[in-house]
Amino acid sequence: xxxxxxxxxxxxxxxxxxxxxxxxxNLPTNSSISVTLSQKDLRTLTTAxxxxxxxxxxxxxxxxxxxxESPRTQACLADLRxxxxxxxxxxxxxxxxxxxxxxxxxxxxxxxxxxxxxxxxGFAALITAIAKLxxxxxxxSELSKIARKGSGSACRSLFGGFVAWEMGELKxxxxxxxxxxxxxxxxxxxxxxxxxxxxxxxxxxxxTGMQTTVKTSDLFQYRINEVVPKRFEEMxxxxxxxxxxxxxxxxxxxxxxxxxxxxxSYPPIFYLNDTSKRIIKLIHKLNEQEGxxxxxxxxxxxxxxxxxYDESNESKVLGLIHTYFNxxxxxxxxxxxxxxxxxxxxxxxxxxxxxxxxxxxxxxxxPQVTNESLIDQDGKVIA
Amino acid sequence: xxxxxxxxxxxxxxxxxxxxxxxxxNLPTNSSISVTLSQKDLRTLTTAxxxxxxxxxxxxxxxxxxxxESPRTQACLADLRxxxxxxxxxxxxxxxxxxxxxxxxxxxxxxxxxxxxxxxxGFAALITAIAKLxxxxxxxSELSKIARKGSGSACRSLFGGFVAWEMGELKxxxxxxxxxxxxxxxxxxxxxxxxxxxxxxxxxxxxTGMQTTVKTSDLFQYRINEVVPKRFEEMxxxxxxxxxxxxxxxxxxxxxxxxxxxxxSYPPIFYLNDTSKRIIKLIHKLNEQEGxxxxxxxxxxxxxxxxxYDESNESKVLGLIHTYFNxxxxxxxxxxxxxxxxxxxxxxxxxxxxxxxxxxxxxxxxPQVTNESLIDQDGKVIA
Numbered sequence: 001x002x003x004x005x006x007x008x009x010x011x012x013x014x015x016x017x018x019x020x021x022x023x024x025x026n027l028p029t030n031s032s033i034s035v036t037l038s039q040k041d042l043r044t045l046t047t048a049x050x051x052x053x054x055x056x057x058x059x060x061x062x063x064x065x066x067x068x069e070s071p072r073t074q075a076c077l078a079d080l081r082x083x084x085x086x087x088x089x090x091x092x093x094x095x096x097x098x099x100x101x102x103x104x105x106x107x108x109x110x111x112x113x114x115x116x117x118x119x120x121x122g123f124a125a126l127i128t129a130i131a132k133l134x135x136x137x138x139x140x141s142e143l144s145k146i147a148r149k150g151s152g153s154a155c156r157s158l159f160g161g162f163v164a165w166e167m168g169e170l171k172x173x174x175x176x177x178x179x180x181x182x183x184x185x186x187x188x189x190x191x192x193x194x195x196x197x198x199x200x201x202x203x204x205x206x207x208t209g210m211q212t213t214v215k216t217s218d219l220f221q222y223r224i225n226e227v228v229p230k231r232f233e234e235m236x237x238x239x240x241x242x243x244x245x246x247x248x249x250x251x252x253x254x255x256x257x258x259x260x261x262x263x264x265s266y267p268p269i270f271y272l273n274d275t276s277k278r279i280i281k282l283i284h285k286l287n288e289q290e291g292x293x294x295x296x297x298x299x300x301x302x303x304x305x306x307x308x309y310d311e312s313n314e315s316k317v318l319g320l321i322h323t324y325f326n327x328x329x330x331x332x333x334x335x336x337x338x339x340x341x342x343x344x345x346x347x348x349x350x351x352x353x354x355x356x357x358x359x360x361x362x363x364x365x366x367p368q369v370t371n372e373s374l375i376d377q378d379g380k381v382i383a
Numbered sequence: 384x385x386x387x388x389x390x391x392x393x394x395x396x397x398x399x400x401x402x403x404x405x406x407x408x409n410l411p412t413n414s415s416i417s418v419t420l421s422q423k424d425l426r427t428l429t430t431a432x433x434x435x436x437x438x439x440x441x442x443x444x445x446x447x448x449x450x451x452e453s454p455r456t457q458a459c460l461a462d463l464r465x466x467x468x469x470x471x472x473x474x475x476x477x478x479x480x481x482x483x484x485x486x487x488x489x490x491x492x493x494x495x496x497x498x499x500x501x502x503x504x505g506f507a508a509l510i511t512a513i514a515k516l517x518x519x520x521x522x523x524s525e526l527s528k529i530a531r532k533g534s535g536s537a538c539r540s541l542f543g544g545f546v547a548w549e550m551g552e553l554k555x556x557x558x559x560x561x562x563x564x565x566x567x568x569x570x571x572x573x574x575x576x577x578x579x580x581x582x583x584x585x586x587x588x589x590x591t592g593m594q595t596t597v598k599t600s601d602l603f604q605y606r607i608n609e610v611v612p613k614r615f616e617e618m619x620x621x622x623x624x625x626x627x628x629x630x631x632x633x634x635x636x637x638x639x640x641x642x643x644x645x646x647x648s649y650p651p652i653f654y655l656n657d658t659s660k661r662i663i664k665l666i667h668k669l670n671e672q673e674g675x676x677x678x679x680x681x682x683x684x685x686x687x688x689x690x691x692y693d694e695s696n697e698s699k700v701l702g703l704i705h706t707y708f709n710x711x712x713x714x715x716x717x718x719x720x721x722x723x724x725x726x727x728x729x730x731x732x733x734x735x736x737x738x739x740x741x742x743x744x745x746x747x748x749x750p751q752v753t754n755e756s757l758i759d760q761d762g763k764v765i766a
């Protein structure tokens with residue numbers, strides 16, 4: 001039996017991916033940028049094993065046997081096997097792993113229920129674990145194209161630090177891939193606080209939502225043709241210059257622009273709820289009170305807020321969040337005595353009621369090979 | 384003493400006015416379209432009186448003495464006095480009303496607190512009452528330019544039925560005026576249900592909001608240059624053809640487009656709350672269930688929903704609203720036994736909690752001269 005284990009991170013876009021120009025290949029209508037989050041707090045661990053005696057491909061996700069039948073997963077496995085088969089053809093002494101069945105076991109260190117796009121970390125871990133198992137020579141950008149076919153935003157989880165997903169132009173998607181904008185070491189003091197917002201309703205799934213927006217929103221065309229290309233260059237520059245104010249403003253504007261085209265869709269799509277909006281106002285008022293941008297929110301296809309800030313402003317930014325959300329779980333490992341009490345006038349003291357959990361984390365590195373395995377020497381899943 | 388009394392209606396835009404190209408003259412960045420609502424349910428009654436013995440201009444609004452000092456009100460009064468002075472210059476036998484002070488008394492037949500743009504009806508009544516008092520020969524479109532200076536959307540309340548506010552091009556605003564698209568008699572079966580939505584927060588005032596959007600929203604330029612001009616023509620045509628489906632779809636899309644550019648502003652502006660969004664979903668599901676558009680929502684700069692429908696679908700549209708909002712006040716004068724029970728799966732039964740009042744009304748006529756006076760023969764305000 002052969003096996004390899006990898007951990008992969010979650011990433012949260014600061015310039016949003018919204019709209020597919022090719023649904024099967026997950027080709028986007030615009031380029032996007034993200035920050036990779038630390039695997040200490042949020043990661044997927046995946047072990048991929050293969051053996052001549054395995055009877056069929058199997059996937060265990062957080063302890064449950066899951067289907068591998070989706071066309072997206074099938075496309076990823078086919079690509080990886082094809083690359084392995086090329087290696088085997090070039091070097092006939094290699095074991096014919098491409099012909100064996102796979103056993104894949106995957107586990108998140110955070111509850112899936114939190115509504116944090118776990119599919120990105122999941123597909124990134126799946127692709128890199130199998131690539132390691134197959135000893136593929138392809139670099140991360142090459143592998144990102146395979147991850148992209150599994151889940152668009154997964155391609156960005158193949159790098160740490162700041163990552164761009166270049167939309168590309170080719171019909172076959174061969175130039176639609178993730179690249180590093182700057183590594184973790186470039187700006188290691190970037191932090192993120194995630195406010196998990198409670199929601200009663202089921203959100204529109206992002207693939208469905210994107211299709212509706214592309215088809216019906218008048219404003220969307222302007223966003224992808226005019227707004228995003230300019231913002232993409234400006235945001236990259238702000239990252240390279242470590243200018244938090246510019247980076248933060250662009251991040252907030254792009255989150256709002258994305259939710260605006262959702263609202264301009266027909267029927268309209270809503271991801272922000274009243275709690276999300278109150279958090280947005282809170283952050284704007286904090287920045288106003290400070291006279292500069294020290295915190296920036298962004299919201300994906302759901303009501304959860306991700307607040308980016310630089311460590312140098314931690315006592316104020318987390319101070320604000322702690323002032324209003326200290327009753328919410330998530331502060332246990334953090335020394336809150338160092339935080340300032342930050343009051344924003346007009347903020348209702350019951351704002352915490354809409355938030356179910358706080359996750360305090362930071363920018364992090366890319367996928368990592370690990371010795372921790374979820375499959376034992378006999379090929380059995382470790383419970 | 385000379386006096387005249389007029390009632391003027393509320394209007395609710397179906398193609399939204401959002402953005403000023405000139406703040407002092409209230410010149411808009413796009414043309415808009417509205418439906419005038421019946422004065423049986425919503426109207427302002429204004430009596431304007433003038434007398435040589437009056438010492439100063441005075442305005443009583445719903446029983447309270449209010450300031451007339453705002454530059455906008457001053458601009459309206461100056462315009463009306465100038466037109467009267469022209470008459471007096473041409474015919475010296477006329478009393479010199481333009482030189483007398485004015486006493487203006489105004490009353491709404493609906494609570495201002497409902498958050499229904501009462502300034503439109505208010506300025507329309509003010510301008511038409513004084514025009515009547517002064518016996519001005521100008522037509523409604525001419526007078527609408529004066530009302531526009533008081534409150535932009537007030538210009539549309541000078542006509543009944545369906546009204547367009549043509550944005551115009553001139554710097555002095557002389558071509559920015561209201562015109563009739565179709566009179567009340569063209570489509571008298573159009574009805575409106577207003578769901579007054581409770582809200583804890585104070586909304587951004589519309590003038591401030593517009594300025595923020597014009598200055599900061601990237602998507603706004605596309606809305607005013609590309610989206611609205613096309614929609615303006617399509618909506619006018621749908622009204623002329625009495626095609627509710629097209630009219631309704633355009634109305635809903637334009638409401639969403641307007642709220643989208645609010646959200647794309649920096650900082651973002653939110654007028655829709657969670658209850659508004661639930662009402663939007665309810666209407667889309669009703670239309671889906673019916674297989675055609677029989678109801679159309681629109682939201683101004685606040686969370687209140689206005690639902691337009693044709694009388695032929697009343698038992699279904701009001702049936703739906705009654706099913707979910709029968710506990711809310713406003714049904715007293717209505718025979719609800721004729722309504723169908725309309726169930727939309729997945730709708731929470733507590734949706735009514737976010738709505739404080741229902742106003743059932745219909746399309747209506749323009750300003751009307753009335754014998755009902757709010758000032759007695761001695762010039763005293765009638766309490």
